[in-house]
Amino acid sequence: MKEMASRMIVFEDVSxxxxxxxxxxxxxxxxxxxxxxxxxxxxxxxTTLMNLMTGLLRPTRGRISILGISxxxxxxxxxxxxxxxxxxxxxxxxxxxxxxxxxxxxxxxxKKEADALTMKALERVGLADAAxxxxxxxxxxxxxRVRLAQSVAHNPSVLILDEPLNGLDPMARAETxxxxxxxxxxxxxxxxxxxxxxxxxxxxxAVVLLNNGYVVAEGDVHGVRDEMEEHPMQILxxxxxxxRLAAHAFGQDExxxxxxQEDRHGLFIKTRDADKFYLLLNRVVADGLISVESVTPVDDxxxxxxxxxxxxxxxxxxx
Amino acid sequence: xxxRAETVVMEKTAKTSRWALWRRQIAxxxxxxxxxxFTGKRSILIYLLALLPVFIMAALVFVHYDDIRRDFxxxxxxxxxxxxxxxxxxxVFFGCAWIFMNLFRGxxxxxxxxxxxxxxxxxxxxxxxxxxxxxxxxxLLFVTMTAICIFxxxxxxxxxxxxxxxxxxxxxxxxLTYLGITVLACVGYGxxxxxIGLFFRNPIIPAILLYGWxxxxxxxxxxxKKLSVIHYLHSLTPVPINEGPFAIVTEPTxxxxxxxxxxxxxxxxxxxxxxxxxxxxxxxxxE
Numbered sequence: 001m002k003e004m005a006s007r008m009i010v011f012e013d014v015s016x017x018x019x020x021x022x023x024x025x026x027x028x029x030x031x032x033x034x035x036x037x038x039x040x041x042x043x044x045x046x047t048t049l050m051n052l053m054t055g056l057l058r059p060t061r062g063r064i065s066i067l068g069i070s071x072x073x074x075x076x077x078x079x080x081x082x083x084x085x086x087x088x089x090x091x092x093x094x095x096x097x098x099x100x101x102x103x104x105x106x107x108x109x110x111k112k113e114a115d116a117l118t119m120k121a122l123e124r125v126g127l128a129d130a131a132x133x134x135x136x137x138x139x140x141x142x143x144x145r146v147r148l149a150q151s152v153a154h155n156p157s158v159l160i161l162d163e164p165l166n167g168l169d170p171m172a173r174a175e176t177x178x179x180x181x182x183x184x185x186x187x188x189x190x191x192x193x194x195x196x197x198x199x200x201x202x203x204x205x206a207v208v209l210l211n212n213g214y215v216v217a218e219g220d221v222h223g224v225r226d227e228m229e230e231h232p233m234q235i236l237x238x239x240x241x242x243x244r245l246a247a248h249a250f251g252q253d254e255x256x257x258x259x260x261q262e263d264r265h266g267l268f269i270k271t272r273d274a275d276k277f278y279l280l281l282n283r284v285v286a287d288g289l290i291s292v293e294s295v296t297p298v299d300d301x302x303x304x305x306x307x308x309x310x311x312x313x314x315x316x317x318x319x
Numbered sequence: 320x321x322x323r324a325e326t327v328v329m330e331k332t333a334k335t336s337r338w339a340l341w342r343r344q345i346a347x348x349x350x351x352x353x354x355x356x357f358t359g360k361r362s363i364l365i366y367l368l369a370l371l372p373v374f375i376m377a378a379l380v381f382v383h384y385d386d387i388r389r390d391f392x393x394x395x396x397x398x399x400x401x402x403x404x405x406x407x408x409x410x411v412f413f414g415c416a417w418i419f420m421n422l423f424r425g426x427x428x429x430x431x432x433x434x435x436x437x438x439x440x441x442x443x444x445x446x447x448x449x450x451x452x453x454x455x456x457x458x459l460l461f462v463t464m465t466a467i468c469i470f471x472x473x474x475x476x477x478x479x480x481x482x483x484x485x486x487x488x489x490x491x492x493x494x495l496t497y498l499g500i501t502v503l504a505c506v507g508y509g510x511x512x513x514x515i516g517l518f519f520r521n522p523i524i525p526a527i528l529l530y531g532w533x534x535x536x537x538x539x540x541x542x543x544k545k546l547s548v549i550h551y552l553h554s555l556t557p558v559p560i561n562e563g564p565f566a567i568v569t570e571p572t573x574x575x576x577x578x579x580x581x582x583x584x585x586x587x588x589x590x591x592x593x594x595x596x597x598x599x600x601x602x603x604x605x606e
Contacts, residue, residue, distance in 0.1 A: 018602075056433055056601040078439035085437075087603065089430035091351075093359055105347040106438045108340050150434075 006068035008032060009053065009158065009189060014062030016048055022213045023048040027062070029208060029218060031191060035184045037200040038193040039302065040210035041310060046193040047086060049210070050160050053191070054083045066158055067189075079107070082151035086162040088143060090135045096122065096146045097131040100153050107154055121153035122146075124179065126172065140167035148176070158189040165194055177203050201302040209309055216309045221302050231308045232256050232270040234298035235277065239290045242267035248284050252276060265293075274300070344440050345448040352452030356418055361425075368414050369464045372406050376471040387475040391484065395493070398472045399558035402497060406468065407552060411461050411504045412530060418457050419512035420522045422449040423596075433601045443593040450513055450589060457505040465501045469494055493557040500555050507548045507581045510588040517595050537562040541569040551577040 009031035016023035024045035038046040051057040052064055055071030064070070069077045090099055097118055104114035122128045125145040130138065135146060144167045151159060161180075165173050180203055184190050194200045200207065201221060209216040209224070217224045225233070232254075239245060245267050246258040255277065257270035271277045274297070285292055298304075356362060379397075380387060387394040426432035435445055473481040473490075484490040511529070515522045533549045544550045544567075554571035555578075562568075572580075 051601070054437060056436060058598065058600060074436070075439050075441050078437055083437050085433060087430050087433060091355070091426075091431045091434070092361075092429065102351055103434055103438050106344055106351075106435070106440055108343045108347075108439075 009067070009191065010063075010065045011049075011052075012063040014052060014059045014064055016045075016052060016057060017060045023057075024052070024210075024213045027215050029215065031189060031208075032206070033184070033187050033189050034205035035180060035190045035192060035203055036206045036208060037204040038191065038208050038210060039195075039197070039200055039306060040216075043212070044210040044310075045213040046210055047162055048213075050083070050085070050162050050191065050193065053160055054081065056085075078156075079154070080156055081158045081160065082154065082156035083160040084147050084151040084162065084164055086166075088140070088147075090143070093134065093136070095132050095134055096127055096138065096142075096149075099135055099146060100150045103150060104153055109154075117153050117155075118149075121149040124152065125149045126175065141169060141172055144168060145172070145176075152183075156188070159183065159191070161190065161192045163193055163195065165196060165199065173199070197303045197306055198301075204302075207302060207305075209306065211310045217305070221305060222300060225300050225305050226274070228305070228308055229272055231299070231304075232272050233274040233277075233300060235269045235271065235274065236266060236294075236296045236298055237269065237281065238266045238293040238295075240265065240293075241290045245281070245284060245290050248280060248289075249277065252280060268298075341441075341444050344444055345451065348435075348440070348445065348448035349452045349455065352422070352449055353455055356421075356452065356456040361421070365414055365417055365460065368410055368417075369460045372401070372410055373464060373467050373471070375405070376401070376468040380471045380474055384475045387472065388480075391476060391480075394472060395558050396560070398468075399556060399560050402465070402468070403553065403556060403560055406461075406465060407500065407504055408533065408549065410464070411457075411501060412508060412533065414461060415453075415457055415505055415508035416512050416522075416526045419450075419453045419509045420516035420526065422453050422513055422516060424516040424519075424522055427603065430603050436599075436601060442596045442599070446513075446589060446592050446596055450509065450592075453509050453513065454505060457509060458502060461501050461505060462498055465497055469497060489557070496555060496557040500552050503555070503578065503581055504548070504552055506585050507552075510585040510592075511548065514588050514592045514595070517592055517599070537566040540567060544569055545572070548581070551581055 009029070011027045011029040014027045015025045027045075027049065038049060040046055048057060052059055053066060053071060055074060055077065066077060066081055069080070071077060091102070094102065100118040100121055101114050104117055105111070107114075109117065119128065119131070122131050125148050127142060127145050127149060130142060135143060138146065144164065148161070148164055151161070164180075165176060168176060177199065180190055180192065184205065192200075192204075204221070206218065206220050207224065208218045217227075237245060242260045242264065246260060249255045249258050249267075249269055249271075252271070252273075254273040255269060255271045257268075259268040260266070261268060269277060278295075281292070281295065284290055299308075356365075379401075383394075423432065426435070436442070473484070476484060481490075485494065512522075512526065515525050515529075519525050533547055536544055536547050536549050536553070539547075551572055555574055
């Protein structure tokens with residue numbers, strides 16, 4: 001049990017109140033290595049959870065441990081944890097290089113080692129060329145990247161990133177997501193909050209959906225979607241004889257709706273058991289009864305999960 | 320070696336390396352903070368403040384050059400008044416307020432304190448390092464300023480006259496006492512202002528209240544007088560000054576009590592700062 005806790009990020013019944021105002025309530029989570037995304041609208045409690053993990057906030061109730069270390073032990077914690085917060089602010093008058101290096105020296109690194117780690121981190125985020133420029137003269141995207149460099153410079157095992165893709169251009173976004181995937185594949189924990197649902201969907205191993213300070217759902221997106229029985233799974237099958245497929249589909253109790261598309265080359269299915277329907281589809285195709293052009297799960301993604309659990313996707317996309 | 324002995328050795332090594340790490344971290348924070356306190360636009364104000372008594376002293380000496388040469392005893396009293404009234408109660412007080420209150424409050428205003436809180440450094444070590452950096456900055460500024468002012472008052476005596484007063488008269492003792500009082504003022508006021516910067520969202524108001532309290536110290540009854548920094552610093556001054564007809568005169572506290580007492584109070588205030596910072600949250604907007 002203790003060994004497992006030393007590999008996980010664990011929240012045990014954690015609540016945080018800002019006076020009368022609720023930050024998060026009764027959060028119990030175990031976060032494994034890989035990319036875990038925190039998703040939810042503004043005020044859902046994403047940043048509060050991240051600040052609690054790093055000791056910037058203290059829980060009103062409950063216990064948190066990061067790889068077995070309490071946030072009250074910064075000396076140990078921040079050798080293994082890097083946090084790129086949302087605060088877009090810097091000490092006055094420093095260059096990108098000085099900014100990364102100054103906090104590495106606070107870690108206790110010597111000048112030479114800190115210098116080498118700084119340049120490596122700046123190269124990783126594509127800022128090596130602008131290392132000597134004052135941070136005050138950086139664009140928003142560059143400031144975001146230099147903060148990212150500062151959080152990864154000491155090679156942490158856990159990276160906590162609050163909206164790390166904010167302000168990045170599409171190219172930088174793609175590169176940064178690639179970097180996150182690479183770090184996750186190396187066995188790091190990455191806890192990321194993002195409001196771009198399709199990017200979260202693409203890069204995450206697991207998601208934690210938050211709303212009004214409560215964890216609404218957690219796990220891998222498809223697992224979460226499967227458990228939402230009140231919202232039958234929607235599947236679009238493009239095929240030559242949709243009527244025949246519909247007749248077979250209605251034989252399954254779990255299928256609640258089957259609608260033939262206007263061009264008579266597609267069938268829209270709503271089912272409570274997608275796996276069972278896919279088995280049926282395989283059988284029908286194998287028997288040569290229909291010929292399938294494509295099969296598309298319409299709402300088996302994070303956007304749909306978000307929409308069902310929290311609200312409209314438009315709202316979600318600004319979370 | 321037995322396992323118990325091995326454990327003891329390991330614990331000792333861990334303790335030693337922990338102290339070594341704290342030393343390195345303190346040195347590193349010290350460098351960063353001293354740089355911050357001495358460079359940048361913010362520090363211009365503090366330089367101007369420190370230069371103010373130097374200019375006044377220079378002007379005074381320039382105008383009364385011959386008078387000072389004629390009657391150095393009277394000049395010593397004038398210097399004592401200037402030292403206590405202006406250097407100690409105004410320049411060192413407000414200079415320390417500016418330097419030490421900004422150590423934490425300035426970073427909260429700049430929204431950059433979280434970078435320290437996200438570093439593997441104990442918050443108590445951070446308090447110690449920041450306090451030391453404030454101390455280095457204030458001592459360099461205000462001890463130098465006091466020394467330059469003393470240099471000006473000795474200027475009319477010429478080299479031989481000054482040497483004679485310093486080494487054959489009371490001069491050296493007085494000079495060292497003035498410099499020592501400035502050091503103690505930075506030590507004491509520094510700790511008080513660091514804590515004020517940690518506890519108050521707007522530290523200017525408590526700083527002004529403290530200034531008022533220190534300012535009216537000469538009017539206070541003996542018991543209340545002792546609840547101030549200036550009372551103890553005043554007790555140490557080598558040349559007594561007349562505090563006016565309304566002053567309540569009390570027996571000065573002896574140096575043997577004053578110096579350790581101030582250091583002890585400073586340690587307690589810093590301990591309070593450490594407790595405060597351990598539970599401190601970063602909210603910036605909500606501060």
